[in-house]
Amino acid sequence: xxxxxxxxxxxxISQRQVSIANGGPxxxxxxGRRGSRARGSTAxxxxxxxxxxxxxxxxxxxxxxxxxxxxxxxxxMLAIMGPxxxxxxxxxxxLAGQTPISSGRVxxxxxxxxxxxxxxxxxxxxxxxxxxxxxxxxxxxxxALIRLPSELSIRQKLNKVEEIIxxxxxxxxxxxxxxxxxxxxxxxxxxxxxxxxxxxxTSPSLILLDEPTSGLDSTSALSLLELLRSQLASQxxxxxxxxxxxxxxxxxxMFDKLLLLAKGKTAYFGPVRQAMSFFSSVGLHxxxxxxxxxxxxxxxxxxxxxxxxxxxxxxxxxxxKKLSAWQRALQWVRLSRGEREGKGEEGEVGEGRTRGNxxxxxxxxDNSPSxxxxxxxxxxxxxxxxxxxxxxxxxKEVGPVTMDDDGSETSDExxxxxxxxxxxxxWWQVCVLTVRTFRQSRFAILSPSNIxxxxxxxxxxxxxxxxxxxxxxxxxxxxxxxxxxxxFWSFNPLFIALTTFPSERVVVNKERSSGSYHLSAYYFAKTxxxxxxxxxxxSIYMVIVYWAAGLNGWSSxxxxxxxxxxxxxxxxxxxxxxxxxxxxxxxxxTMAALCVLTSMLLGGFYVRALPFWLDWAKxxxxxxxxxxALLQLEFTDDRRFTCNExxxxxxxxxxxxxxxxxxxxxxxxxxGDGGVITGADVIREYGGVYPLYVCFLAxxxxxxxxxxxxxxxxxxxxxxAH
Ligand SMILES: Nc1ncnc2c1ncn2[C@@H]1O[C@H](COP(=O)(O)OP(=O)(O)OP(=O)(O)O)[C@@H](O)[C@H]1O
Numbered sequence: 087x088x089x090x091x092x093x094x095x096x097x098x099i100s101q102r103q104v105s106i107a108n109g110g111p112x113x114x115x116x117x118g119r120r121g122s123r124a125r126g127s128t129a130x131x132x133x134x135x136x137x138x139x140x141x142x143x144x145x146x147x148x149x150x151x152x153x154x155x156x157x158x159x160x161x162x163m164l165a166i167m168g169p170x171x172x173x174x175x176x177x178x179x180x181l182a183g184q185t186p187i188s189s190g191r192v193x194x195x196x197x198x199x200x201x202x203x204x205x206x207x208x209x210x211x212x213x214x215x216x217x218x219x220x221x222x223x224x225x226x227x228x229x230a231l232i233r234l235p236s237e238l239s240i241r242q243k244l245n246k247v248e249e250i251i252x253x254x255x256x257x258x259x260x261x262x263x264x265x266x267x268x269x270x271x272x273x274x275x276x277x278x279x280x281x282x283x284x285x286x287x288t289s290p291s292l293i294l295l296d297e298p299t300s301g302l303d304s305t306s307a308l309s310l311l312e313l314l315r316s317q318l319a320s321q322x323x324x325x326x327x328x329x330x331x332x333x334x335x336x337x338x339x340m341f342d343k344l345l346l347l348a349k350g351k352t353a354y355f356g357p358v359r360q361a362m363s364f365f366s367s368v369g370l371h372x373x374x375x376x377x378x379x380x381x382x383x384x385x386x387x388x389x390x391x392x393x394x395x396x397x398x399x400x401x402x403x404x405x406x407k408k409l410s411a412w413q414r415a416l417q418w419v420r421l422s423r424g425e426r427e428g429k430g431e432e433g434e435v436g437e438g439r440t441r442g443n444x445x446x447x448x449x450x451x452d453n454s455p456s457x458x459x460x461x462x463x464x465x466x467x468x469x470x471x472x473x474x475x476x477x478x479x480x481x482k483e484v485g486p487v488t489m490d491d492d493g494s495e496t497s498d499e500x501x502x503x504x505x506x507x508x509x510x511x512x513w514w515q516v517c518v519l520t521v522r523t524f525r526q527s528r529f530a531i532l533s534p535s536n537i538x539x540x541x542x543x544x545x546x547x548x549x550x551x552x553x554x555x556x557x558x559x560x561x562x563x564x565x566x567x568x569x570x571x572x573x574f575w576s577f578n579p580l581f582i583a584l585t586t587f588p589s590e591r592v593v594v595n596k597e598r599s600s601g602s603y604h605l606s607a608y609y610f611a612k613t614x615x616x617x618x619x620x621x622x623x624x625s626i627y628m629v630i631v632y633w634a635a636g637l638n639g640w641s642s643x644x645x646x647x648x649x650x651x652x653x654x655x656x657x658x659x660x661x662x663x664x665x666x667x668x669x670x671x672x673x674x675x676t677m678a679a680l681c682v683l684t685s686m687l688l689g690g691f692y693v694r695a696l697p698f699w700l701d702w703a704k705x706x707x708x709x710x711x712x713x714x715a716l717l718q719l720e721f722t723d724d725r726r727f728t729c730n731e732x733x734x735x736x737x738x739x740x741x742x743x744x745x746x747x748x749x750x751x752x753x754x755x756x757x758g759d760g761g762v763i764t765g766a767d768v769i770r771e772y773g774g775v776y777p778l779y780v781c782f783l784a785x786x787x788x789x790x791x792x793x794x795x796x797x798x799x800x801x802x803x804x805x806x807a808h
Contacts, residue, residue, distance in 0.1 A: 133159075133160035133161065133291045133292055133322075133323050133324040133325035133326075134160065134194045134195045134206065134207070134291035134292040134325055135157070135158070135159050135160060135194070135195055135196075135325065136157065136158045136181065136192070136193070136194050136292055136325060136327065137156075137157045137158075137191075137192075137193045137196075138154065138155060138156055138157070138180075138181060138190065138191065138192045138193070139155045139190055139191050140153045140154075140155055140189060140190035140191070141153070141154045141155065141177070141180055141187050141189075141190035141191070141192065142154075142187065142188045142189045142190055143173075143176050143177075143180050143185060143186075143187050143188055143350075144188045145176070145185070149188075149350065150173050150176045150350050151173050151176055151177055151180065151187075151350045152350050152351045153190065153351070153352070154173070154177060154190075154345070154347065154350070154351070154352050155190075155352065155355065156343075156345045156352075156355045157343075158292070158325050158326070158327045158343070159325060160291075160323045160324065160325045161319055161320065161323045161324075161325070162319060162325065162326070162342035162343060163314065163315060163319050163326040163327075163328060163340065163341045163342055163343075164325075164326065164327045164328070164341065164342065164343045164344070164345060165328055165329075165330050165333070165338075165341040165343070165344050165345070165358065166178065166327065166328065166329040166330070166345045166347065167329070167330060167331075167332075167333075167344060167345070167346050167347070167379065167382060167383075168346060168347035168348055168353075168386060169348070169383055169386055169387050170331075171349075172347040172348055172349060172350065172386070173347050173349075173350040174296070174297070174329035174347060175212065175296055175297075175329065176350075177329075177347070178209070178294050178295075178296050178327070178329055180192065181294055181327065182204070182207060182209035182294050183199045183204050183207070184209070184599060194206070194207065194292060204600070204601055206288075206290055206291050206292065207290060207291075207292045207293075207294065208285035208286070208288065208290035208292070208293045208294065208600070209285070209294045209295075209296075209599075209600065210281050210282050210285050210293065210294065210295040210296065210298060211281075211296050211596070212296040212297050212300065214274075214277040214278060214280070214281045215592050215593050215596045216264040216266075216277070216280070216281075216593065217264065217522075217526040217590070217593055218263065218264050218265050218266035218268070218269045218271060218589075219263060219264075219269065219525070219526050219529040219530070220263065220264055220522070220525060220526055221260070221261050221262060221263055221264070222251075222256060222259055222260050222261070222262060222263075222264060222272060222276070222280050223247065223251070223260040223261060224522075224525065225264055225280065225284065226247045226250060226251065226280070226283055226284060226287065227243075227244060227247050228518055228519075228521075228522040229284050229287055229597075229602070230243040230244065230246055230247045230287050231243055231510075231514075231518045232509070232510055232514075232515055232518050232519070232602055232603050233287055233288050233509055233510075233600075233602050234246065234287065234288065234509060234510075235509045235510070236509065236510045236511060236514060246287060247287070250283045250286055250287060251283070253283075253286070253313075253317055254279045254280075254282065254283050254286075254313065255279070255313075256276065256279055256280065256283065259272055259273075259276050262276075264277065264280065265277075266589075274301045274302060274306075275302050275303075275306035275310065278298050278299075278301075278302065278310060279310065279313075281298075282295070282298065282310075282314075285600075286318075288509075289322075290324070291324065291325065292324070292325045292326075292327070293314075293318065293324055293325070293326050293327070294327045294328070295314075295326070295327070295328040295329070296328075296329050297328075297329050297330060297331060298310060298314075298328060298330075299311065299330060299331075299333070299337075300331060304334060307333075307337065308334070308336060308337055311333075311337050311340050312340070314326055314328070315340045328341075332379050332380060332383055333379045334377065334379070335377045335378060335379065337379075338358060338377070338378055338379045339358060339359070341358045342357065342358065343355070343356065343357055343358060344356065344357070344358045344361055346361070346382055346386060346395075347386075348386035348387075348392050348395060349392070353382075353385070353386050353392070353395040354382075354395070358378075361378065361382065362378055362381075365381075365382075365385065368394055368395070369394070370385055370391050370394065370395075508601070508603070508604065509602075510603075512604055512606070512607050515603040515604060515607035515608075515611070516607045516610050516611045516614075517611075518611075519603065519607060519608050519611035519612070519615075520611040520614050520615045521615070522611075523608075523611050523612050523615040523616065524615035524616075524618075524619070526590075527586070527612075527615060527616050527619055528619055530582065530586040531582055531586075531616065531619040531620060531622075531623075532619060532622060532623070536578075536582065536623060537623065537626075539578075540578075540623040540624075540626050540627050541626065541630075543574060543627070544626060544627045544630040544631050545630070547567065547570065547571075547627075547631045547634075547635075548630055548631050548634030548635065551563055551566070551567045551631070551634070551635040552634055552635065552636075553634070553635065553636040554567070554635050554636050554637075556725070556726065556727050556728065557727060557728050557729065558727060558728075558729040558763070560727065561727040561729075561763065561768065564637070564720055564721075565691065565717075565772075567631070567635055567637075568713065568716040568717060568720060569689070569691040569709075569713055571627070571628075571631065571646075571650065571716065572650065572653055572689075572709055572712040572713045572716060573686060573689075573709065574627070575624045575627070575650050575653055575654045575657075576653050576654065576656070576657035576682070576685075576708060576709060576712070577657070577682060578623065578624075578654070578657075579620050579654040579655070579657045579658035579661065580657040580658060580660055580661035580678060580681075580682065581661065581678065582620075582658070582661070583658045583660075583661025583662050583665060584661045584664060584665050584674055584675060584678050587661070587662060587665040587666070588665055588669070588671060588674075591665070591666070591800070594608055594800075605797070605800060605801055606797070609793075609796075609797050609800070613793065616658070617655070620651075620654050620655060620658055621651050621654070624647075624650045624651060624654055625647065625651075627650075628643070628646065628647045628650060632646065632647075637720055638719065638720045638721075638722060638725065642719040642720060642722065645715075645719040645778075646715075646716050646719050646720070649712050649715040649716060649719070649781065649782070649785075650712070650716075652712065652782060652785040652786070652789075653708070653709075653711075653712035653785065655785075655789050656708050656712075656785045656788050656789045656792070657708055659788070659789040659790075659791075659792035659793045659796070660678075660681060660708060660788075660792050661678065662792065662793065662796040663792040663793070663795050663796040663799070664677050664678050664681070665796075666795075666796040666797075666799045666800045666803070667795070667796070667799040669803070681708075684707070685706075685707040685708050685709045685710075686707075686709055687707075688703050688704040688706070688707035688709070688710065689704070689707045689709030689710050689713050690704065690709070690710055690713055690714065690775070691709075691713060694772065705784075708785075708788065710775075711776065711780075711781040711782075711784045711785050712781070712785065714775050714776055714781055715778055715781040715782070717768075717769065717772070718769060718778060719778075720765075721765035721766075721768040721769050722765045723764065723765055723766045724765065725764060725765030725768075726762050726763075726764060726765075727762065727763045727764075727768075728762055729762065729763055
């Protein structure tokens with residue numbers, strides 16, 4: 087490609103991205119443009135046309151979807167209906183590219199969905215997954231800042247958010263927190279609209295929604311559907327595909343097309359208004375008073391009618407397949423079309439058996455309605471009308487498809503729709519995510535309960551170890567307070583990470599699956615933003631307890647503070663690693679408890695003399711380095727501890743005998759200085775395994791290692807999930 091052509095393409099892409107974001111009538115992005123071109127129209131901004139043919143999905147060792155086909159076109163709403171377990175969510179996941187399909191094709195504007203194209207398809211999942219502590223406006227703003235292309239100014243992005251808030255009538259709750267089970271926030275309906283709003287930010291050409299009305303009262307459900315119909319489908323000409331359980335008749339007739347599923351198979355696909363005629367034509371008559379959606383649900387849950395519709399046969403794996411009413415109707419259309427067009431051999435139509443041309447298989451009609459019913463079906467069914475396509479024709483409509491370098495099929499116009507891989511730069515993502523994570527995490531880390539815990543334990547510790555004397559009693563008590571401090575400020579960040587990260591990971595997975603940002607940007611932002619937060623509570627503790635206990639002066643205070651923070655950072659990193667690797671929460675807690683208790687045992691307080699073959703293990707305890715550093719900072723060379731009590735009983739008092747009294751062990755040791763033990767004596771006997779700088783480097787090294795492993799684990803899990 088020449089330089090000039092390249093520039094033109096870059097310009098096109100920039101304009102397209104800006105227009106995508108603006109979502110105004112002037113926006114004609116390449117996908118839509120191609121779709122429009124295909125239909126010979128360029129005037130209207132266009133959604134994307136989605137066709138799926140013979141989609142089969144297997145999971146857990148069984149087939150969940152069986153050759154499901156359909157088509158959704160711009161400006162229309164396609165409803166996917168079916169009883170619980172029919173495969174609606176599985177189909178939507180497959181259409182959104184989040185579940186691999188075993189066979190068949192999903193095409194958007196005649197191209198198979200590549201990673202880049204996934205960004206033009208918005209998928210509003212059933213669960214409303216948000217950060218509970220952010221307000222609705224904050225949620226939309228951060229999403230806009232990251233997901234809208236960098237060609238737009240911040241002001242334009244924020245304006246887009248306000249537009250969405252207005253469109254979805256969310257003004258009244260814009261400053262309300264999203265909330266979750268623990269924190270009250272937006273109502274169910276508001277959350278649904280917020281969920282849709284987040285996806286609308288990027289002005290997608292195709293919107294997939296999984297049961298957006300579930301959990302809503304009938305008025306809210308109707309108003310949500312009206313909004314989707316009028317604002318998105320009619321005004322903005324978007325393509326909407328939505329699964330829905332049991333709509334009222336008013337809601338039902340808002341859809342253009344219906345795909346009815348039963349046990350993973352197609353029971354009907356076509357215009358909603360012709361569905362009832364189709365069912366009548368195969369002998370399934372409906373009382374006019376009946377809500378059509380309710381009636382269809384009855385049909386696909388009733389064994390007899392379902393057999394007619396999907397040709398269910400328990401032994402179908404081994405016996406020649408019975409064909410469903412739908413398949414037979416389809417075959418009839420193919421056959422009659424072949425006859426009309428005079429292609430190939432003329433098909434023979436028999437009472438119980440049909441033999442067709444090259445395209446038509448041998449069919450068995452078992453207990454089936456007569457062929458005349460199928461003629462009737464063809465008269466009412468969209469598959470037989472000229473302007474609509476049957477699922478079988480869907481693949482034929484698609485132009486030549488070739489393979490892209492990323493392994494996805496692409497057509498010759500693909501170069502026009504090459505999107506930049508990420509809408510914003512890595513650094514921009516880090517900046518926005520840092521602010522967002524800070525705002526979200528401050529509620530989790532600095533929650534009232536965590537603040538209360540820190541203050542309460544500071545007070546209790548201060549009372550227990552108030553103004554420790556510089557005697558042998560104070561000396562041994564100092565071991566206790568230092569060990570308690572290091573353990574407390576390791577446990578706390580570790581368990582905060584364990585309890586908060588799993589829910590955060592769900593949101594990140596959702597955002598990452600729509601290609602919003604780099605995982606590394608999120609992870610880097612998380613590390614930076616949480617640093618000041620994890621420093622805050624230990625700082626309160628240190629200020630209170632250190633001086634209340636009368637520990638070793640200013641320089642040791644700052645040193646100890648620093649090492650407590652390092653220890654907290656290291657423990658948080660370990661917590662992240664565990665919760666990123668072990669997705670089951672109770673297993674993660676068990677793992678964490680194992681790590682913590684083992685580290686405590688090996689940390690140098692409970693067991694002074696490990697067996698020689700286990701001595702190396704203390705290097706992997708996350709308590710060892712922090713405790714060792716605190717001992718060295720407390721027992722500096724200039725400290726003097728008067729040991730009169732011990733000296734009166736044991737005239738040859740030395741550091742070993744005093745400390746042995748505390749620890750219940752001790753052997754030999756250097757002679758003391760009469761009744762005085764120095765800090766140097768203590769360190770020589772019981773601390774100072776590693777110099778301070780080694781303690782620091784070890785803690786830093788372990789923190790980086792745990793974080794790196796957590797990152798790799800997250801990346802692996804994300805790739806595995808998608
Ligand atoms: N990973 C999986 N392993 C095994 N079975 C699965 C898996 N995913 C889905 N299924 C099964 O596939 C069927 C269809 O599930 P799906 O969630 O698509 O149904 P649905 O129509 O969306 O149901 P609902 O309306 O209750 O949400 C169900 O019987 C479900 O148990």
